[in-house]
Amino acid sequence: MNLNPSENLIDTATENLPGPAVSEKPGSPELATKIETRDLNFFYGPMQALFGISIKIAERSVTALIGPSGCGKSTFLRTINRMNDIIEGTRITGTVYLENESIYDPQVDVVELRKKVGMVFQKSNPFPKTIFDNVAYGPRVTGIKNKNELEEIVERSLKQSAIWDEVKDRLNSSALALSGGQQQRLCIARTLATNPEVILMDEPASALDPGSTSRIEDLIYKLKQEYTIVIVTHNMQQAARVSDSTAFFYQGELIEFGLTETLFRSPREKKTEDYITGRFG
Amino acid sequence: MNQAGLQYKRRLKRRHLVSRMFAIICIISTWFGLLVVALLLIGLMFKATGIFDITASSQTELRNWLTPHLLTNHMSSHPEKAGMVAGIWGSFWLMVMTGFFSIPLGVGAAVYLEEYSRENLFTKFIRLNIANLAGVPSIVFGILGLTVFARMFSLFHDFPPIGIPVGIGMIKIPIPFGRTLLTGSLTLSLMILPIIIIASQEALRSVPQSIRHASLALGATKWQTIWHQVLPASLPGILTGTILALSRAIGETAPLIVIGAVSFTVYNPGNMEHVSDYLTKPEVLLTVPSSDFTVMPLQIWNWGTKPQPEFQDLASAAIIVLLLVLLCMNGLAVFLRHHYGKRLDW
Numbered sequence: 001m002n003l004n005p006s007e008n009l010i011d012t013a014t015e016n017l018p019g020p021a022v023s024e025k026p027g028s029p030e031l032a033t034k035i036e037t038r039d040l041n042f043f044y045g046p047m048q049a050l051f052g053i054s055i056k057i058a059e060r061s062v063t064a065l066i067g068p069s070g071c072g073k074s075t076f077l078r079t080i081n082r083m084n085d086i087i088e089g090t091r092i093t094g095t096v097y098l099e100n101e102s103i104y105d106p107q108v109d110v111v112e113l114r115k116k117v118g119m120v121f122q123k124s125n126p127f128p129k130t131i132f133d134n135v136a137y138g139p140r141v142t143g144i145k146n147k148n149e150l151e152e153i154v155e156r157s158l159k160q161s162a163i164w165d166e167v168k169d170r171l172n173s174s175a176l177a178l179s180g181g182q183q184q185r186l187c188i189a190r191t192l193a194t195n196p197e198v199i200l201m202d203e204p205a206s207a208l209d210p211g212s213t214s215r216i217e218d219l220i221y222k223l224k225q226e227y228t229i230v231i232v233t234h235n236m237q238q239a240a241r242v243s244d245s246t247a248f249f250y251q252g253e254l255i256e257f258g259l260t261e262t263l264f265r266s267p268r269e270k271k272t273e274d275y276i277t278g279r280f281g
Numbered sequence: 282m283n284q285a286g287l288q289y290k291r292r293l294k295r296r297h298l299v300s301r302m303f304a305i306i307c308i309i310s311t312w313f314g315l316l317v318v319a320l321l322l323i324g325l326m327f328k329a330t331g332i333f334d335i336t337a338s339s340q341t342e343l344r345n346w347l348t349p350h351l352l353t354n355h356m357s358s359h360p361e362k363a364g365m366v367a368g369i370w371g372s373f374w375l376m377v378m379t380g381f382f383s384i385p386l387g388v389g390a391a392v393y394l395e396e397y398s399r400e401n402l403f404t405k406f407i408r409l410n411i412a413n414l415a416g417v418p419s420i421v422f423g424i425l426g427l428t429v430f431a432r433m434f435s436l437f438h439d440f441p442p443i444g445i446p447v448g449i450g451m452i453k454i455p456i457p458f459g460r461t462l463l464t465g466s467l468t469l470s471l472m473i474l475p476i477i478i479i480a481s482q483e484a485l486r487s488v489p490q491s492i493r494h495a496s497l498a499l500g501a502t503k504w505q506t507i508w509h510q511v512l513p514a515s516l517p518g519i520l521t522g523t524i525l526a527l528s529r530a531i532g533e534t535a536p537l538i539v540i541g542a543v544s545f546t547v548y549n550p551g552n553m554e555h556v557s558d559y560l561t562k563p564e565v566l567l568t569v570p571s572s573d574f575t576v577m578p579l580q581i582w583n584w585g586t587k588p589q590p591e592f593q594d595l596a597s598a599a600i601i602v603l604l605l606v607l608l609c610m611n612g613l614a615v616f617l618r619h620h621y622g623k624r625l626d627w
């Protein structure tokens with residue numbers, strides 16, 4: 001864990017930011033709430049992993065989830081696209097709203113939900129198929145077969161995720177031949193191809209070298225013009241650099257949530273301060 | 282050197298000795314198996330080609346039995362005219378039909394167990410019993426096949442055959458199935474089903490969870506995830522297991538004797554007289570499932586039990602043909618595993 005004082009974190013962060021417009025900051029009146037949870041509790045069998053999480057995430061912003069390992073931030077992330085449903089013996093109480101829809105309602109189609117709420121995983125996980133087939137997979141499973149349409153979607157998604165120039169000449173070669181950083185951007189492109197509203201990222205750069213990491217961060221910054229992004233990260237400089245607001249989780253509870261700048265510069269809670277200054281975690 | 286040092290040195294010497302001896306024992310174990318198989322093969326080769334026969338009496342005529350006749354002629358009471366063509370075609374159709382029944386059932390069951398079922402007492406019970414079934418002697422499956430398929434518990438008398446319409450005509454299936462290829466293939470399917478299920482389960486398990494998660498997170502349904510991602514990625518493993526299971530089935534004799542497969546016949550399945558019949562008279566194909574049949578191991582058994590030494594040598598030649606077929610099937614399995622396994626380096 002980096003032991004830089006929090007002030008330094010914020011300084012580097014603001015230097016690296018290409019200067020976001022004031023209106024894009026969360027909490028300002030123009031940005032509507034995209035995701036809201038109310039008193040969300042989550043259980044793995046008898047073990048409770050999340051305790052009464054209530055949070056409002058603004059649309060077209062980047063929200064970072066930070067906290068020590070096992071604090072529930074990844075679990076929280078996966079409640080937003082119901083990926084936790086896959087794990088046997090999990091249980092949830094409380095509500096999660098995507099816009100005005102409660103996504104745990106019985107009539108909600110989880111397949112449709114996951115198309116709207118895309119996800120990028122910690123370890124890049126391209127399918128053992130060609131680059132083209134990887135990106136076209138999302139649209140294809142929804143039933144799009146028209147080749148021109150698919151080509152258009154693939155090109156748009158790869159351009160959006162800033163990897164088009166690197167792969168445009170080898171769309172038909174295996175995605176597994178790409179480097180780790182390229183694979184992760186390909187996974188982002190694959191998510192964008194389904195035209196999601198929200199993108200969840202679970203430590204997307206934790207396994208990447210610094211160059212690839214900064215490319216992913218630039219990408220996140222660019223993508224928030226159109227998408228709502230929630231990112232789990234262990235790297236506090238990264239949280240400071242890319243996010244508009246930050247939520248600090250500790251032992252399954254949401255300790256503090258606010259504008260990134262405020263949270264890093266003058267945290268309200270003692271625990272937050274201890275964590276971001278590297279005293280534990 | 283002090284006392285402890287000397288003792289250490291002495292022990293060290295012994296430790297090295299034990300280590301070397303263990304290596305030698307392992308090498309002997311390996312070579313024992315290899316040598317016995319090699320001796321068998323060489324003996325078979327010599328017998329089949331007439332170079333040398335240690336079991337032959339002085340008046341036996343030594344000659345090469347590995348001739349094209351062996352592959353094209355029917356059974357005959359004259360060893361020099363006898364061939365195993367009916368067995369070759371019987372084995373071929375038996376494998377095609379066994380694969381047709383066992384692959385969808387086996388892979389389907391494996392997909393259910395690995396992808397859909399939740400861990401509970403019922404599925405644990407099923408898993409345990411599949412593993413047990415794989416160890417059941419084949420003759421037990423033969424008796425099962427005789428009762429269930431060949432005789433159908435003697436429930437049906439003078440029952441008209443059932444016609445199944447296909448593109449070019451009707452497949453007529455007698456009820457009960459009797460001693461037909463259909464009975465044989467269903468019986469062998471039951472026998473190899475546990476092997477296919479276990480191999481497929483392992484292949485499915487080797488597909489990383491991250492692939493399933495990626496597909497589900499993109500809004501694919503469970504079925505799409507299985508069909509487009511999990512099954513293609515596990516296909517090499519499934520195919521390898523299936524081919525190995527089929528090569529066990531192709532060498533089976535006991536269950537086929539029990540269900541009443543004939544060991545002496547001069548007809549190919551569907552009364553086909555020449556290979557081209559399958560193309561020029563496709564209606565021949567329709568009668569394949571309901572025809573009597575023999576298979577290579579049965580012919581070998583038939584020849585091997587005859588008193589004349591010439592038939593014994595003929596059996597050796599037939600064994601070599603059967604072994605070559607087996608070798609090709611296993612080679613295909615190895616090829617599939619290596620060729621497709623390499624591309625899937627997670």
